Amino acid sequence: MSNEADRKSKFYSCSCFLTDNFFLEDFRLHVRFVSEQQFRLDYQPLLKRLGCITEQQFGDVLSKISQEVDRRRRLCEASAERSAAIKSTYQPLHPHVYHLQESYLNAEFKQIVEFCRSGAACEAGLLGLLEEAGAPRVYRLPVFERKFCQELVEELEHFELSSAPKGRPNTMNNYGILLNELGFDDGFITPLRELYLQPLASLLYPDCGGRCLDSHKAFVVKYALKEDLDLSYHYDNAEVTLNVSLGKEFSDGNLFFGDMRQVPLSETECTEVEHRVTEGLLHRGQHMHGALPISRGQRWNLIVWMRASQERNKLCPMCNRRPSLVEGGGFAEGFTKA
Numbered sequence: 001m002s003n004e005a006d007r008k009s010k011f012y013s014c015s016c017f018l019t020d021n022f023f024l025e026d027f028r029l030h031v032r033f034v035s036e037q038q039f040r041l042d043y044q045p046l047l048k049r050l051g052c053i054t055e056q057q058f059g060d061v062l063s064k065i066s067q068e069v070d071r072r073r074r075l076c077e078a079s080a081e082r083s084a085a086i087k088s089t090y091q092p093l094h095p096h097v098y099h100l101q102e103s104y105l106n107a108e109f110k111q112i113v114e115f116c117r118s119g120a121a122c123e124a125g126l127l128g129l130l131e132e133a134g135a136p137r138v139y140r141l142p143v144f145e146r147k148f149c150q151e152l153v154e155e156l157e158h159f160e161l162s163s164a165p166k167g168r169p170n171t172m173n174n175y176g177i178l179l180n181e182l183g184f185d186d187g188f189i190t191p192l193r194e195l196y197l198q199p200l201a202s203l204l205y206p207d208c209g210g211r212c213l214d215s216h217k218a219f220v221v222k223y224a225l226k227e228d229l230d231l232s233y234h235y236d237n238a239e240v241t242l243n244v245s246l247g248k249e250f251s252d253g254n255l256f257f258g259d260m261r262q263v264p265l266s267e268t269e270c271t272e273v274e275h276r277v278t279e280g281l282l283h284r285g286q287h288m289h290g291a292l293p294i295s296r297g298q299r300w301n302l303i304v305w306m307r308a309s310q311e312r313n314k315l316c317p318m319c320n321r322r323p324s325l326v327e328g329g330g331f332a333e334g335f336t337k338a
């Protein structure tokens with residue numbers, strides 16, 4: 001069996017993906033939906049306070065959730081169809097950016113990773129080489145060379161302008177690109193994760209699955225005036241996240257970090273973290289965070305959600321329950337069959 005076929009048969013989704021964790025954009029609210037009865041009981045009073053007053057308005061919310069459930073059911077199939085259409089019709093502007101090369105990476109980043117791979121590798125030594133970004137266990141890394149960032153953004157803009165079908169990263173970002181559908185997984189994101197990010201995560205986050213990251217979901221999000229400006233407070237469907245600023249020119253739009261998601265918001269103090277072009281922020285996926293609005297320009301970010309099936313098979317990070325597995329395509333949600 002080829003690696004690709006092996007991977008396809010190995011990764012599963014948690015059934016919570018179909019019914020839990022909806023984001024109601026109109027009310028900027030994350031909700032859980034199991035049945036209409038449960039949803040009315042849990043959220044109708046809160047939604048009323050947020051302006052969803054009439055039965056008609058509540059019906060609109062229910063219909064949006066039901067459309068989203070349908071969309072998620074069709075997601076795998078639709079994604080495979082889009083990948084195939086992109087492969088057969090889309091002509092890349094910069095074909096070389098699909099294959100990770102050492103020359104794309106910042107020299108300091110390569111040295112840090114070299115240390116992590118060496119016999120001398122230890123957490124204390126690595127912390128001496130890294131800059132903590134102001135929030136606990138959030139690290140700033142100079143990941144890419146500027147020229148590569150420019151070419152990648154050019155490639156993504158070229159794709160956006162093409163007639164190829166486009167899937168969107170998640171319900172919180174309306175503008176962005178799923179990198180697996182565009183063909184970045186095998187030649188770029190998988191080697192980036194396995195050869196460069198895994199050695200770092202092993203030392204920094206052994207308690208969060210950092211030693212056994214075995215899949216990922218990678219996407220690019222775009223913020224611009226008149227499009228998405230910011231990103232509300234959330235946690236990622238990941239054990240470890242890398243978020244790299246690719247450009248272009250923008251003002252404001254800092255990230256902010258709170259506490260781990262188990263800590264109530266009332267006990268949380270948030271810290272702002274500047275995001276500089278070519279640099280990445282590495283953090284635990286369950287570390288709550290968001291992005292403040294930009295006030296000028298365009299901001300493109302590469303996000304790699306790295307997953308450890310060993311961790312998530314025990315407890316789904318999205319619903320906090322032991323997952324009941326449903327089959328998914330590609331890396332799906334990063335669970336493996338027991």
Ligand SMILES: [Fe+2]
Binds near residue numbers: 235
């Ligand atoms: Fe995030």
